Amino acid sequence: MMKALFKKKVNNINPNPELAIEIKNFTKKFKKFTAVDNINISVKKGKIHGFIGPNGSGKTTTIKSLIGAIIATNGEFYINGLEATSVDAKKTIGYIPENARFPKHLKSLEYLAEMGYLRGIPYKEAKAKARKILVSLNLIKFKSKNPNTFSSGMKKKILLAQALMADPEVLILDEPAANLDPTARQELFNDLIKLRDQGKTILICSHILSELQDIADEITILNYGKVVYYGEVINASHNYFQFTVMEPEMLEKLGQEIKKLGYEIIHQFADSYVIKLNDTKNEIKRIAFAAFEQKIILIGIQPYFTNITKIYDDVVFSNNKNFGQASALVS
Numbered sequence: 001m002m003k004a005l006f007k008k009k010v011n012n013i014n015p016n017p018e019l020a021i022e023i024k025n026f027t028k029k030f031k032k033f034t035a036v037d038n039i040n041i042s043v044k045k046g047k048i049h050g051f052i053g054p055n056g057s058g059k060t061t062t063i064k065s066l067i068g069a070i071i072a073t074n075g076e077f078y079i080n081g082l083e084a085t086s087v088d089a090k091k092t093i094g095y096i097p098e099n100a101r102f103p104k105h106l107k108s109l110e111y112l113a114e115m116g117y118l119r120g121i122p123y124k125e126a127k128a129k130a131r132k133i134l135v136s137l138n139l140i141k142f143k144s145k146n147p148n149t150f151s152s153g154m155k156k157k158i159l160l161a162q163a164l165m166a167d168p169e170v171l172i173l174d175e176p177a178a179n180l181d182p183t184a185r186q187e188l189f190n191d192l193i194k195l196r197d198q199g200k201t202i203l204i205c206s207h208i209l210s211e212l213q214d215i216a217d218e219i220t221i222l223n224y225g226k227v228v229y230y231g232e233v234i235n236a237s238h239n240y241f242q243f244t245v246m247e248p249e250m251l252e253k254l255g256q257e258i259k260k261l262g263y264e265i266i267h268q269f270a271d272s273y274v275i276k277l278n279d280t281k282n283e284i285k286r287i288a289f290a291a292f293e294q295k296i297i298l299i300g301i302q303p304y305f306t307n308i309t310k311i312y313d314d315v316v317f318s319n320n321k322n323f324g325q326a327s328a329l330v331s
């Protein structure tokens with residue numbers, strides 16, 4: 001009997017070490033109510049991953065279960081291939097909650113140094129590190145002020161600075177841009193892009209689609225506790241262009257010309273191809289000229305990117321007529 005009690009749980013799931021976050025078969029029930037229903041989520045290393053869904057769809061429940069703040073009814077959680085509850089995995093996560101509250105008696109620099117000290121960094125070292133982070137987030141001039149007196153945007157940055165004190169590989173942010181004005185939001189996003197470019201993985205939980213359109217590399221959409229969409233995001237910086245022909249019959253010929261010019265076709269539609277360009281203006285001229293010479297009529301050449309609002313409208317709004325159009329969430 002005792003043997004059975006202490007028997008180690010056998011885990012048949014092999015975590016994928018290529019993923020920064022892996023959530024498998026996660027279910028959370030609050031009494032009889034199923035808030036999250038057997039979902040799987042994968043977040044690739046070094047990416048900004050948008051975690052989207054209407055109010056009450058289960059985002060915060062998922063994040064809190066991932067960081068161990070609430071207990072899952074069922075499921076497995078991994079950070080960089082390690083069980084999320086393990087000490088080693090916890091060391092690699094930085095969590096930034098939706099709301100900020102700071103001790104009244106500490107100035108920003110002292111507060112960050114204390115937080116570093118609590119995580120085991122010697123105080124002097126922690127203070128030097130805090131100073132460096134404040135410089136990188138453009139907050140050093142406020143080092144002697146208490147963060148409670150800061151604007152919402154600055155408070156968010158102090159929370160980010162606090163998470164960075166532990167040098168996390170994975171940052172998890174719950175509604176990072178709620179209540180921020182456009183400038184503060186842009187500044188915070190620029191900081192997140194910088195961190196992603198340094199190799200960190202960032203999971204952003206949000207239902208404001210415009211927050212994610214320009215910065216997310218991939219998205220997962222949750223609706224009524226289920227994953228209804230997962231995919232990579234192509235944004236303007238990828239330099240993808242869509243070339244549309246007048247008659248679908250012209251498409252094959254255009255494909256031959258595109259290949260002759262040495263471009264790779266990324267996507268194919270009934271009447272168009274998507275290609276990655278580098279030196280946009282000259283390359284468009286070359287392709288348009290080659291098409292013209294082959295009597296292929298191009299009726300459209302336009303930048304191609306993932307429209308998160310449209311995807312959201314398709315997978316959420318069309319299923320929940322009573323929710324209101326997703327575009328209403330874009331602010």
Ligand SMILES: Nc1ncnc2c1ncn2[C@@H]1O[C@H](COP(=O)(O)OP(=O)(O)OP(=O)(O)O)[C@@H](O)[C@H]1O
Nearest residue numbers: 030033035053054055056057058059060061062207
């Ligand atoms: N402690 C709890 N007890 C009972 N039900 C809960 C509890 N926490 C969350 N829920 C319910 O679980 C569902 C998912 O809530 P959750 O907070 O995860 O959604 P969310 O997607 O983060 O929403 P929002 O965008 O509004 O923050 C909701 O229906 C919520 O009412």
